[in-house]
Amino acid sequence: MEGRAIPKHHVEETETTRSVTLPAWTITAENHPISNAAHLDRLGLELGIPMPEMTFGHNLIRLKHRESGWEYQFDTLHALQHVKNGPLEDGDGAVKVRYADEWLKSRTDPNSQTPLPQTVPTKPYDWTYTTMYEGHISNEEGLRYPFIKTQDPLHAIPMAELQRHDPILFYAQTLLFEDELHDNGSSSLLVRLRVMPGCIFLLSRFTLRVDQVLFRAFDTRIYHSFSSSPPLVIKEVIGLEAPYDAVKQRLEDPEDLTPLTDSTFIANTLSSMSPQEKQQGANTGWRGIGRKVEVATLQT
Amino acid sequence: MREGNVVHISAPVTVVGDIHGQFYDLVEIFRIGGYAPSTNYLFLGDYVDRGLFSVETISLLTCLKLRHPNRIHLIRGNHESRAVTQTYGFYTECVRKYGSSSVWSYFTDMFDYLTLSVVIDDRIFCVHGGLSPSIHSIDQIKVVDRFREIPHEGPMADLVWSDPDAEKEDFAISPRGAGYTFGSQVVRKFLAINQMAHILRAHQLCMEGYSVLFDNHLSTVWSAPNYCYRCGNSASILEVRPGGQGQEIQEGDMYFNVFEAAPENERDGPGQQASLNAGGKLPEYFL
Numbered sequence: 001m002e003g004r005a006i007p008k009h010h011v012e013e014t015e016t017t018r019s020v021t022l023p024a025w026t027i028t029a030e031n032h033p034i035s036n037a038a039h040l041d042r043l044g045l046e047l048g049i050p051m052p053e054m055t056f057g058h059n060l061i062r063l064k065h066r067e068s069g070w071e072y073q074f075d076t077l078h079a080l081q082h083v084k085n086g087p088l089e090d091g092d093g094a095v096k097v098r099y100a101d102e103w104l105k106s107r108t109d110p111n112s113q114t115p116l117p118q119t120v121p122t123k124p125y126d127w128t129y130t131t132m133y134e135g136h137i138s139n140e141e142g143l144r145y146p147f148i149k150t151q152d153p154l155h156a157i158p159m160a161e162l163q164r165h166d167p168i169l170f171y172a173q174t175l176l177f178e179d180e181l182h183d184n185g186s187s188s189l190l191v192r193l194r195v196m197p198g199c200i201f202l203l204s205r206f207t208l209r210v211d212q213v214l215f216r217a218f219d220t221r222i223y224h225s226f227s228s229s230p231p232l233v234i235k236e237v238i239g240l241e242a243p244y245d246a247v248k249q250r251l252e253d254p255e256d257l258t259p260l261t262d263s264t265f266i267a268n269t270l271s272s273m274s275p276q277e278k279q280q281g282a283n284t285g286w287r288g289i290g291r292k293v294e295v296a297t298l299q300t
Numbered sequence: 301m302r303e304g305n306v307v308h309i310s311a312p313v314t315v316v317g318d319i320h321g322q323f324y325d326l327v328e329i330f331r332i333g334g335y336a337p338s339t340n341y342l343f344l345g346d347y348v349d350r351g352l353f354s355v356e357t358i359s360l361l362t363c364l365k366l367r368h369p370n371r372i373h374l375i376r377g378n379h380e381s382r383a384v385t386q387t388y389g390f391y392t393e394c395v396r397k398y399g400s401s402s403v404w405s406y407f408t409d410m411f412d413y414l415t416l417s418v419v420i421d422d423r424i425f426c427v428h429g430g431l432s433p434s435i436h437s438i439d440q441i442k443v444v445d446r447f448r449e450i451p452h453e454g455p456m457a458d459l460v461w462s463d464p465d466a467e468k469e470d471f472a473i474s475p476r477g478a479g480y481t482f483g484s485q486v487v488r489k490f491l492a493i494n495q496m497a498h499i500l501r502a503h504q505l506c507m508e509g510y511s512v513l514f515d516n517h518l519s520t521v522w523s524a525p526n527y528c529y530r531c532g533n534s535a536s537i538l539e540v541r542p543g544g545q546g547q548e549i550q551e552g553d554m555y556f557n558v559f560e561a562a563p564e565n566e567r568d569g570p571g572q573q574a575s576l577n578a579g580g581k582l583p584e585y586f587l
Contacts, residue, residue, distance in 0.1 A: 033532020036507045053505050054531055099452045100477025106453040114454050117433035120470045120483075127475045162587055171583035175530065182461070183384055184476060192586050203586055211387060258392050264586075 006197050007226060009169050016058075020170040020195060024231065025065055025224075027195065029172035032058040043077065048085045049125040052179035052187070055080075059174040061191045062138065063200065063222070065231065068298040069141035072222070072233070074191045074204050076176040079133040084126040093241070093286025095128050097184050098212040128208050129179055129187040132288050134220045134237050135204060147235050147294035155234055155295050157223040162201055170195040185210040186261065200224045207263040209244075214282035216241045217267040231298040239288035240270035241281035305416045305441045307373060311542040313340040313420060314557075317502030317510075317521035317535075318377065321351025321389065325525055325535065326360065328562035333537050337368040342418055344502040344521065345377020345428035345460070348407075349388035350528055352570070355397055358407055376414035377428040377502070378460040381450045412447050416459050420540055423497040423547075430501055431482045431490055432458030433471050438494050452478065463504060464520075466513050487514045491547070498549050500538065509536030509558045516549055519556075526561040529570050534558050 010021045019028040035043065035057035044051050060075035088094035107116045137143055171194050178188040186209050193202040201223050208216040221236045247269050251259055259265040270278075281289050314333045319326055333339055347361055348354035364372045378384060385391050385408060394404035417438070418426040425438065434455040435441055444456050451457050461479050465472065468483030487499060499518040504511075506522040513519070525535035536558045544553040 034505075034507050037511065040507075054527075096477035103453050103478035114434045116473075117471045120468055120472050122472045122475050122481075124475055159587065163585070165585060168583045168585075173584075182463075182474070182476060182479065183378060183388070192584070194583065194586070256392060256395075257387055258389075260387070 006167070006169065009195070011170060018170075018172055022195065022226075024067060024226070025063065025200065027064070027170065027172070027193065027200070028060075028062045029174055029193065030058060030060045031174050032056060043080070046077070047080050047083075049080070049083060049123075051080070052129055052177040054175075054178040056175055056177060059176055061172060061174055061193055061202070063202070065298050068145060068231070068300045069139065070145045070233075070296070070298050071137065071139040071142045072135055072296075073138035074133075074135045074174075074176070074202075076189075078136050079131050079176050079189050080129070082131040082133040083129050087124040088126060090285055091287035092126065093130060093216075093284040093288065094126075095210055095213060095284060097210065128181065128185075128210060128216075129177065129189075130208060130216060130218070130286070130288070131189065131206055132218055132239065133189070133204075133206075134235065135222070145296045145298050147233075147296045150293055150295050152295075155232075155293055157201075157221055157234055157236055158225075161198065162196075162223075166196045166198070168194050168196060181210065185213075188263070190263065198226055200226075205263055205267065207266055209260060209266065212244050214241060214243055214284070215247050215266050215270060216286070216288070217263070217270050218288055219267065230300075233296040233298065235294045235296070236291070237294075238271075238291045239286075240267070240273075240278060241284065241286055241289055242270050242273060242277065243282045246273070246277065303415045305444055305446050306438050307415050307418045308422065309340070309342065309373060309418055309420055311421050311540045311544065313342050313540050315342045315344065315420075315426065315500055315521055315538040315540060317344050317523040317537075318346035318505075319343075319351070319357055320346055320379070320524050320527070321348055321354035321357050321393070322524050322527075322561075322565075323351070323353030323356040323360070324562040324564040324568070325523070326357055327564075328525075328559060329523060329537055332557060332559050333539070336364050337371040340371045342373045342420070342426060343375065344426060344500070345375045345414075346379045346502065347374075347377070348390040349379045349385055351389075351524070352393075354390045354393050355403070362410070373418055374414055375418060375426065375428055376411060376416060376446075376450075376460060378450065380408075380411035380414055382408045383449070412449065416444065416446050416456065417441055419496070420500075421542075421544060422495075423544065424500055424540065425490075425494065425496050425498070426500040427459050428501060429458070429460045429503045430462035430464055430480075431486055431499070432462065433480065434458065436490070436493055461503075464501075464513055464518055484514050487517050491517060495547070497544075497547050498554075505531070505533065506536075507531075507533045509534040510538065510556045519554075521556075525559060526565070529565065534560055 062073045064071045173192040176189040191204045204220040206218040217240045223234045432455040465481040469485040511520045536556045539555045
């Protein structure tokens with residue numbers, strides 16, 4: 001739609017917090033340095049797993065629809081609550097580093113020069129920090145407007161509209177956590193949001209690379225058109241996985257591995273694979289592979 | 301090349317942890333810790349990868365080592381490896397700055413010669429990662445063949461890769477399927493057998509710049525402030541004072557000098573790249 005009016009909006013900003021107040025919405029983004037040791041200990045105690053190396057425990061993005069009172073949030077504590085704590089089972093998509101078998105073999109072989117010492121049991125958990133977190137309704141009132149599955153084609157996020165370079169009224173991004181998997185790859189959860197003249201669009205992206213083993217992407221997209229009546233919020237969740245080599249093959253320059261550290265390249269490459277390849281993933285049995293669409297109707 | 305796998309040095313010496321190509325912060329370290337050779341330095345490894353200036357960082361450290369071989373010591377970190385530098389930035393930076401991979405090749409050849417550990421005043425054991433179940437006495441380190449690419453298994457791998465676990469007493473295998481963590485009894489036994497007072501290592505990010513564990517028997521030194529230009533963490537260098545004696549570290553033996561990122565990073569940092577600085581100052585039409 002050409003010549004769309006710019007909705008009234010007011011931006012407030014401090015060193016760590018940015019927010020925008022629109023006619024019907026208030027959106028807040030918090031960006032703080034990584035959690036200190038005391039905060040990490042508290043989080044670790046609560047979650048029962050070792051915290052990612054870079055845990056931004058105070059970061060978040062919150063969407064509030066003032067009339068209905070609906071509040072939807074993406075934050076680090078809740079994201080990490082979805083990381084498997086305990087032995088990984090079918091569907092959890094357990095991963096080991098590429099050289100795990102050789103490592104164990106070299107120590108359990110009867111002629112080993114470096115036999116295993118007396119070890120204590122290792123606390124099992126998903127060290128890749130894979131999380132299928134889609135954000136959450138963060139207040140009591142909001143629970144009256146839950147997300148409900150939909151197959152309605154009208155409930156598709158209009159990518160054509162989002163590809164237009166309309167003016168961005170408010171932009172925010174926040175990193176919830178990042179871990180270098182002990183130099184065996186990278187795991188991160190980044191949330192980005194842009195307010196356009198006609199809509200709010202958010203992308204929460206979990207990206208995982210395990211060197212020589214696999215890639216994963218778990219995307220949650222939130223879309224709301226200001227002209228929807230009653231106000232409708234669309235949530236699309238897509239999970240993708242592929243073997244490391246399948247993505248590496250698609251590099252433009254086989255000598256330059258830098259794109260393998262770029263979440264956009266990874267997600268785009270995973271999306272471009274055939275339905276069959278997508279279904280198979282990297283043969284981990286991870287239940288996150290697939291796509292679903294849900295809507296929340298903020299009818300007051 | 302002439303150095304053994306365990307190099308013995310004396311205090312005073314300032315110990316530096318991971319730098320990861322953050323060149324301006326290396327210069328900051330010399331500003332606050334004193335310039336070489338007036339100050340003796342011991343670097344615990346991980347000079348390259350992730351930061352924007354791995355080439356400048358390793359070049360300066362190599363020159364200093366050549367010029368003042370007895371005042372500058374460089375230990376090998378897990379990033380001083382061909383495999384790791386191909387994924388984490390050093391290889392790419394070399395090709396970009398020199399047009400080919402030869403410089404990367406020469407540096408990674410040089411890494412094979414870096415020593416594995418240093419002992420200060422016969423009482424402080426310094427290594428990049430941590431302890432190994434195969435190493436009870438430091439004499440066992442001396443017989444390792446270190447002139448090679450870092451292997452995935454064996455004592456050489458453990459010394460550059462393992463981590464302490466304050467919740468445990470013994471060794472444990474990492475949930476990743478390879479690699480060890482070590483606990484309080486392991487540290488106690490190692491110090492007793494080798495008649496030492498403390499273990500100094502790097503390898504793990506510390507928000508406050510350093511961390512002390514196991515009742516002041518092990519410290520982690522982290523020297524890359526605002527790591528990856530987005531963590532907002534502090535960094536530190538550890539000043540070891542001379543005259544320390546006995547099996548316990550006394551107050552005044554060691555001092556953690558904490559510092560923040562150098563101001564030069566603001567004007568010569570990630571800039572237009574997708575850096576995740578506070579407040580998302582770079583709007584993007586992401587899809």
